[in-house]
Amino acid sequence: MVLSVVRRDTFRLFLVLLFFLGLLVSNFIFELEGVLSYSHHLLLRSVLALAVVSLFFSMRRVTRQKLQPVIRVGIIVLAAALFINIFLNMINVYSLGESFWGVEFCAAFVSLCTFVQTVFFTFKLFRFITLSSYFFLLPLFTLLMIYLGNDFVLGTKKYDLPRKFFLALIFLLILPNLLKSFHRAYLSIIQSYQIRHENFYDRFVFKEGGPGYYGWIKVFSNFILAQTPTSASLLVPPQAMEYKMEGNTNYFRWFLYPRRLYHLQSLEAGLESNELDYVVVSGGECESKQCVWPDFEIDQDTIKRMIFIDRETQGVTTIEGEPFLPENYQNKWGLIELR
Amino acid sequence: MELITLLLLQLSLVAVGILLAVLLGMRGKLEIFGLAYLLGSGFVSLLFFLLHWWLGLNLDSLNLLITLGGSLVLLLLLAVVTRKTLFLSNLFSWRLRKHWRPLIKLEKVVFIIILFLVGFSFFENYFWPITDWDALAFYDFRARIIALRGNMLEGIQLGYFFQYPPYTSFLHVFGYVFHVQRVKVAYSFIYGSFLLLFYALLRRKQDQTISGIATLILASFTMIFEHAVTAYSNLPYTAFFSLGMMYLWFYVNKGSKADLLLGGILVGLSTWIRSTEPFWLVAAVPILWGYFRYRTRLVSSVLLLAWLSLPDKLWRAFLKYLDSLSPLNIFESQTHTIAAIKDFITQGEGVASLLVHIWQVSIYLVEILVPEFFLLFLLFVFAIGHGAKRRLPELVTLILLFSIVWGGTFIFSFTWDTWNLIAGSIVRMCMIFIPLLIFLTARDLHYEKK
Known part of the structure; x- marks a missing residue:
């Protein structure tokens, strides 16, 4: 009977290792496809982790105690790998060679740097840096729950089915939520370190995905603030999907206050056209189609000058003595100063 | 310097909240510290608003200091009169090692993770500026105008300024009037207080392992954690309302006056944050249930029933007053719901x-x-x-x-x-x-x- 109990434990241990390996391999496959963070995948991974934990706690206490040192080592290895991943991302190891101290170091130790680079690219170690936190945290939290659970539960074989189901639900509720929270922290810590020298309010740009994404609104607003007096009145695009930020006066005013923002409807509602000082030119978010607002011509006599900002380079150009013809300024961003 | 100013401001609100919690009859240390920031920020923001409306005080740094200082002095005097000073002095005699050592590994890890989540939310809110849409369009924009002008009159012309009561905007104003830009840390204080009080209330009936795990579930729940780093009114509202309901549930089951008072006060303060959803109506049920079960505390029950929506009614009365000052109409005689x-x-x-x-x-x-x-x-x-x-x-x-x-x-x-x-x-x-x-x-x- 003792022998059959030991054999049962051995079989369960084999299943634990098999499922844990399955967890690591499936994590890797989903990671390569970039879908590990999807909610349904997280839940499925959590079910697999639950299987590992359940099988582990179905073993005898003496077997579980013997495995504690191995589990501790596993936790330390995974935590160390995660910290190395965070560190390499923080220092942005891709641009290390171009950084000041990177250039100095490699000038002094040429062969070492060459060797590191060769190893790095030969064994494709850069893929390690692209692994997300989920890849490490899923197995890490699984091992942690196994390690800590010994303090808490009796062997689960002593629980009836409803209680086991209840514990399973708690596990499935905690694990995906913890993973998402820690992933948020992981991304923020890396990004915070990389842009730590940026001015406080300009960090908005990076938080919103950079000048190529929603962070553009801050860059564009800084341009408008530099080009217009505080008492200026500006005509802005309509509130539409293409102009969802600069066309929303309630949103845009945060960036440009105390400048006053108006839509075309304000002119219909009684605003005099000579009360307007500027017209905002917006290239919009037109999904690779060409577009621009204003989508109507503005006569040369009405225009004092046109000032444009390049979204790629943030270079500023001024044009005088020309009318505004929408077809000539597709996807352009800037200001039209009115006479 | 900004960090010191920020922390001093928040700790002043905590101090007001501690005095309020003790004067309302709270005895548990964890509950008092959990209530502190919620009660303090709710009370001070409401008082600051009322002093502005009724006495014409500008919403600026000097008057905020007067409000804070006056509140602290008044509450301390009350504490002396009601002989609670000895209890207050014992509040801070707390040995971490004494409470930490007996914990099992699981409990220690659970608390460390919760502390990490709260600490991370503080870092996130301190490091990054406000980027959330509704905060820029409404809550934070309103706060900037208030801090700049010392009143809300310009909001009449600006529009989209009065749709919600001003609690979260006032949290930002408290920083802006002292030229502190990193005002978002207030949401970390709300998040931390929420978790601490939730844990403390669970500990009344449950052991620390289960209470810790439940608090961890709450702390890491994606929607809750995301809102801890978002300058919206949803998390503050959830904290005030849900904790208030938990106190009222305790009142129905145990009949304690302190639970009745705190439950009613917290639910009422939730209407100082958001008033679109009439959830406060439901709080009347446990108040009445408790009255009919225990056949006592009629006056407290009636007063609290009146208090439940009073902050919102005060806000709407203020809007009506502003309406009278301007040809522009900002006051809607009935809410969207009605x-x-x-x-x-x-x-x-x-x-x-x-x-x-x-x-x-x-x-x-x-x-x-x-x-x-x-x-x-x-x-x-x-x-x-x-x-x-x-x-x-x-x-x-x-x-x-x-x-x-x-x-x-x-x-x-x-x-x-x-x-x-x-x-x-x-x-x-x-x-x-x-x-x-x-x-x-x-x-x-x-x-x-x-």
Whole structure:
């Protein structure tokens, strides 16, 4: 009977290792496809982790105690790998060679740097840096729950089915939520370190995905603030999907206050056209189609000058003595100063 | 320097809150510290607003200092008169090692993770500027104008300025008037206080392992954690309202006056944050239930019933006063909810139309709420399946709260064409169910220890 109990434990241990390996391999496959963070995948991974934990706690206490040192080592290895991943991302190891101290170091130790680079690219170690936190945290939290659970539960074989189901639900509720929270922290810590020298309010740009994404609104607003007096009145695009930020006066005013923002409807509602000082030119978010607002011509006599900002380079150009013809300024961003 | 100013400001609010909690009869240290920031910020922001409205004081740094200083002095005097100073002095005699050492490994890790989440939210809110849409369009913009002008008059011309009561905007104003830009840290204080008080309330009936794990579930729940680093009013509202309901549940079950007072005060203060959803109405149920069960505290019950929506009524009275100062109309004589109900009644829908809308609304709510809340709801149903009768007041409350969500969506389905395009708002509205369900699931749980 003792022998059959030991054999049962051995079989369960084999299943634990098999499922844990399955967890690591499936994590890797989903990671390569970039879908590990999807909610349904997280839940499925959590079910697999639950299987590992359940099988582990179905073993005898003496077997579980013997495995504690191995589990501790596993936790330390995974935590160390995660910290190395965070560190390499923080220092942005891709641009290390171009950084000041990177250039100095490699000038002094040429062969070492060459060797590191060769190893790095030969064994494709850069893929390690692209692994997300989920890849490490899923197995890490699984091992942690196994390690800590010994303090808490009796062997689960002593629980009836409803209680086991209840514990399973708690596990499935905690694990995906913890993973998402820690992933948020992981991304923020890396990004915070990389842009730590940026001015406080300009960090908005990076938080919103950079000048190529929603962070553009801050860059564009800084341009408008530099080009217009505080008492200026500006005509802005309509509130539409293409102009969802600069066309929303309630949103845009945060960036440009105390400048006053108006839509075309304000002119219909009684605003005099000579009360307007500027017209905002917006290239919009037109999904690779060409577009621009204003989508109507503005006569040369009405225009004092046109000032444009390049979204790629943030270079500023001024044009005088020309009318505004929408077809000539597709996807352009800037200001039209009115006479 | 900015960090020091910031911390001094927040700690002043905590100090006011500690005095209030002690004067209201709280004895548990954890509960007092959990209540401190919530009560302090709610009380000071309301008082600051009333002094501005009734006495014409500008909303600036000097008057904020006067409000804070005056509150502290007054509350300290009350503490002396009611002989609570000795209790106050003992509040801070707390040895970490004495409480930490006996914890098992699991409990230590749970608390470390919770501390990490709260600490990370502080770092996130300190390091990054406000980027959230509604905060820029409304809450934070309003705060900047108030801090710049010392009043809200310019808001009349600017528009989109008075749609919600000003609690979260005032949290930003407290920083801006002292030229502190990193005002978002206030939400970390709310998050931390929320978790601490939630844990403390669970500990009244549950051991520290279960209480810790339940608090971890709450702390890491994606919607809660995301809102801890977002300058919206949903998390503060959820904290005030759900904790208030938990106190009222304790009142129904135990009859303690302190629980009644704190429950009513917290729910009332929630209408100082958001008032669109009439969830405060449901708080009347446990107040009345407790009165009829214990046949005592009539005056307290009546006063608290009046208090439940008073902050919102004060805000609306202020808007009416502002309306009188300007040709522009900002005050709506009835809320959107009341207007929608009136429209629904006057339209007089036929039975067939009603049935179609019942079906559409039910399906819509299932589609948007199940992905977020399914597991939690299943856990809750599983936990309360046994002993449901003992939890009758709590179950009735939850059913009434959900009825408001369903009923509100049902009425708006007749009066708004885009009623089924606001999934995000409805899901955020249902955030109050997260702490309530976790609390009820964990509170009466029993398990065999080793």
